[in-house]
């Protein structure tokens with residue numbers, strides 16, 4: 001994938017203390033012309049550089065398993081402790097056990113989610129960057145399933161609302177990002193689809209029990225074996241990220257917080 005990340009962007013990476021060990025090795029001497037060293041010194045420099053690079057490599061959690069594992073590691077830390085056992089954030093707001101969802105709120109959530117999935121699926125279909133085309137027809141698409149669910153609610157006599165500001169803002173952000181920042185866009189792609197198959201499903205089950213008489217919506221059903229579909233997408237994400245520089249990977253990981261912020265705003269609609 002073409003590198004379009006300005007270097008300056010990478011300089012703010014991992015400001016947080018837990019990431020401070022992840023810094024790249026000092027590489028400035030590698031850019032000196034080799035011819036400026038006597039042969040013996042060149043050999044020493046190369047050995048030192050390799051050692052530093054190897055050391056720094058080991059410090060990216062999950063890296064050995066592939067880039068998806070790095071994305072997952074960063075995402076899991078951003079959960080609150082009550083959301084997931086790997087979560088590190090303090091619980092905020094109401095714990096899920098005390099949620100009091102309403103059909104109106106849940107419909108807003110579904111409508112905004114549909115806007116986000118419509119947008120993601122259109123972007124991948126259009127493939128402004130050739131790598132996006134890898135993610136066409138993965139089987140994880142949610143747009144059509146959500147359309148069926150909204151139709152079902154309509155038949156039950158519920159008014160389907162227009163998309164609201166959290167969904168509209170996220171869709172707009174994704175459109176812009178997809179045109180000029182593929183690494184950041186892929187971060188949102190991963191988090192949106194994978195979160196929905198994990199916490200998203202837990203939420204769906206809980207809300208269905210509370211306000212839908214246990215009705216299982218299409219949003220939470222996939223054609224085929226979900227774990228296999230997820231594995232296929234993990235493999236593709238890992239392959240695409242293999243061509244990224246360390247800076248591009250870090251830039252992608254850094255976008256995870258925004259993904260949580262936008263998705264969190266949409267999730268909160270359930271309680272509105």
Ligand code: HEM
Pocket residue numbers: 072075076079082083084085096190191192194195198199200202203230259260263264267
């Ligand atoms: C109430 C909100 C949420 C709850 C209760 C929740 C809960 C969970 C749980 C239980 C897991 C599975 C952990 C495991 O594999 O052991 C998970 C995974 C994950 N969550 Fe969340 N989550 C929430 C919100 C989010 C949000 C807003 C995002 C990002 C947009 C997100 C992204 C992810 C990702 C990427 C995974 C990894 C999935 C995988 O490995 O297949 N989650 N979440």
